[in-house]
Amino acid sequence: MDAETLLRTDRDHLIHPVSSWRDHEEAGARILRSGKGAWVTDIHGKELLDGFSGLWCVNVGYGCQSVVDAAAEQMARLPYATGYFGFASEAAIELAGRLAARAPGDLNRVFFSQGGSDAVDSALRFIRFYQHARGTPGKRHVIGLSRGYHGSTYTGAGLTALATFHRDANVPLSWQHHIPSPYPYRHAGDGEAATIIAESVASLRQKVEDLGANRVAAFFCEPVQGSGGVIVPPPGWLAAMRRTCTELGILFVADEVITGFGRTGPLFACETEQVVPDMMTVAKGLTSGYAPMGAVFMSEDIYTTIRDHTPAGTPVGHGMTYSAHPVSAAIGLAVLDLYEGGMLDNGLRAGAHLAARLTTMSDHPLIGDVRISGMLAGIELVSDKATKRKPAPDLQLAAKLSKAGYEAGILFRAFGDDIIGLAPPLCCTIEEIDLLCDRLYRVIDDLLPAIR
Ligand SMILES: Cc1ncc(COP(=O)(O)O)c(C=O)c1O
Structure with a gap:
């Protein structure tokens, strides 16, 4: 099927889990075609660094022979x-x-x-x-x-x-x-x-x-x-x-x-x-x-x-x-x-680096809290750090974040209540963790004018 037919057929027939059916029909699917290591490629050839391991599951990364x-x-x-x-x-x-x-x-x-x-x-x-x-x-x-x-x-x-x-x-x-x-x-x-x-x-x-x-x-x-x-x-x-x-x-x-x-x-x-x-x-x-x-x-x-x-x-x-x-x-x-042949150890190394990078990022005025356990992290966004005030709901931050992330070439989870979830594959290199954090920081920083 070509891209247009795929999008139409998806809209007409495929019910997606835990989604707004209305929003999905309007936005259409993001269709992935292949994956290797921590990366996936969509049907248009766009490469994305998967900071969420699919749905916190592809722990060993894609394409393991x-x-x-x-x-x-x-x-x-x-x-x-x-x-x-x-x-x-x-x-x-x-x-x-x-x-x-x-x-x-x-x-x-x-x-x-x-x-x-x-x-x-x-x-x-x-x-x-x-x-x-x-x-x-x-x-x-x-x-x-x-x-x-x-x-x-x-x-x-x-x-x-x-x-x-x-x-x-x-x-x-x-x-x-x-x-x-x-x-x-x-x-x-x-x-x-x-x-x-x-x-x-x-x-x-x-x-x-x-x-x-x-x-x-x-x-x-x-x-x-x-x-x-x-x-x-x-x-x-x-x-x-x-x-x-x-x-x-x-x-x-x-x-x-x-x-x-x-x-x-x-x-x-x-x-x-x-x-x-x-x-x-x-x-x-x-x-x-x-x-x-x-x-x-x-x-x-x-x-x-x-x-x-x-x-x-x-x-x-x-x-x-x-x-x-x-x-x-x-x-x-x-x-x-x-896992037993080195992947858990790699996850420990990558997780320590992720923790260090996210801790540095927490100076950003929109980042209220960073919490991390290994290769599992949450970033809670606020519009005011001192009072921990949440961004206004009508900003529709989750949708904005996931759209901006996709355009920046990264995948993460944007929860409805202004929390970003990260769960990168355990196979990530230090360079991939750096790239993920650099891109994510820019995505968050670009939101600053809209939120404050
Ligand atoms: C803690 C926990 N329990 C149960 C489930 C349900 O698993 P599944 O989506 O494979 O049915 C999930 C899914 O994310 C989960 O996070």
């Missing part, structure tokens, strides 16, 4: 094997084994999904099964964080606490609750780490007390809140929440869909504070976006409790046709080889 070869080999030899009725593929078994060996603590059991949303949905179902199995079916309420994102299934959208996902959807469901986000920049008090941690712990305790400990099953959180605006909690926060869940007798679930696979430095963000969750959800970097796949890790206790409660001959009723898909699994293995 070892990944392509692994997928092609698996696809040619055995493109599909069901996991039902006792069947399995070599790749899926191997991937489960390698992941279990690398996961925190006793998260030894892995259920594969197609992405992050159905990983979260699966986790919620397994939690119900677990509570029934241990004789506490009344423990069905689940608590998340405001500004949290846990995907787009019906149950995940309710656990999510972003207005876009609740509008006209009758969620959160009656058993889904939220406590405030640990958001240092917008903290109403002194913004000190100890205060924020103490407040989060107190909020969780209070919420569990209000609901009744015998009715609460689990607390979900992202180690860094991604879609809520890249909110990095203070050091010690994750470990404190884990400890509190143990004390309260509720499960602690880490949603590492974004933070997993080197995004914040280590393979899993929980490692930084030696946190061992009861369950962990992953996706994105698991296959680096080369094919769809997510996973739920569960502890030995959760697995054996459900197993022992379910009589022989009775299935645990949860599954999907493409669970543990062999091509995705083969890709996962090839991607894991890359």
Whole structure:
């Protein structure tokens, strides 16, 4: 198809995820054709430095031949094997084994999904099964964080606490609750780490007390809140929440869909504070976006409790046709080889440079806050630094930013509430990080006359 036909056909037929259908019809699609390393090229031949790894997922970068070869080999030899009725593929078994060996603590059991949303949905179902199995079916309420994102299934959208996902959807469901986000920049008090941690712990305790400990099953959180605006909690926060869940007798679930696979430095963000969750959800970097796949890790206790409660001959009723898909699994293995073969180390180096560059940029009058964890960063724009005043909504900053970024040859996430998200591929060179920051600085600086 030529460019014009592609644009027309897109407008007429392709529904885009989480988009304004009206705006999209007016603006049309930005159509990408190829990618190599940290770069993508659109159908007009324009090259763009991808500062967002697609959708925080292409962690190893584009065009990795070892990944392509692994997928092609698996696809040619055995493109599909069901996991039902006792069947399995070599790749899926191997991937489960390698992941279990690398996961925190006793998260030894892995259920594969197609992405992050159905990983979260699966986790919620397994939690119900677990509570029934241990004789506490009344423990069905689940608590998340405001500004949290846990995907787009019906149950995940309710656990999510972003207005876009609740509008006209009758969620959160009656058993889904939220406590405030640990958001240092917008903290109403002194913004000190100890205060924020103490407040989060107190909020969780209070919420569990209000609901009744015998009715609460689990607390979900992202180690860094991604879609809520890249909110990095203070050091010690994750470990404190884990400890509190143990004390309260509720499960602690880490949603590492974004933070997993080197995004914040280590393979899993929980490692930084030696946190061992009861369950962990992953996706994105698991296959680096080369094919769809997510996973739920569960502890030995959760697995054996459900197993022992379910009589022989009775299935645990949860599954999907493409669970543990062999091509995705083969890709996962090839991607894991890359992470362990130097990509995580490169991400650490590039992330340190990104942090240094962004910190320098924070002198800019429009940059209120810079927050960074490895190769994951948020830049919060304000119209007045002293008062932290947000730019006027009618400026439509997000649309302006992403248009200007595209013209400048960089991709990043422009959130609706004046926050810029960065998640460059871990393969970035220092020069590419410099180029990304230089271009981004100019894009922000060009906005100055419009905002002030
Ligand atoms: C923390 C978190 N959980 C779940 C999801 C949903 O994953 P997916 O878009 O693969 O369904 C996302 C997606 O961005 C996410 O960031």
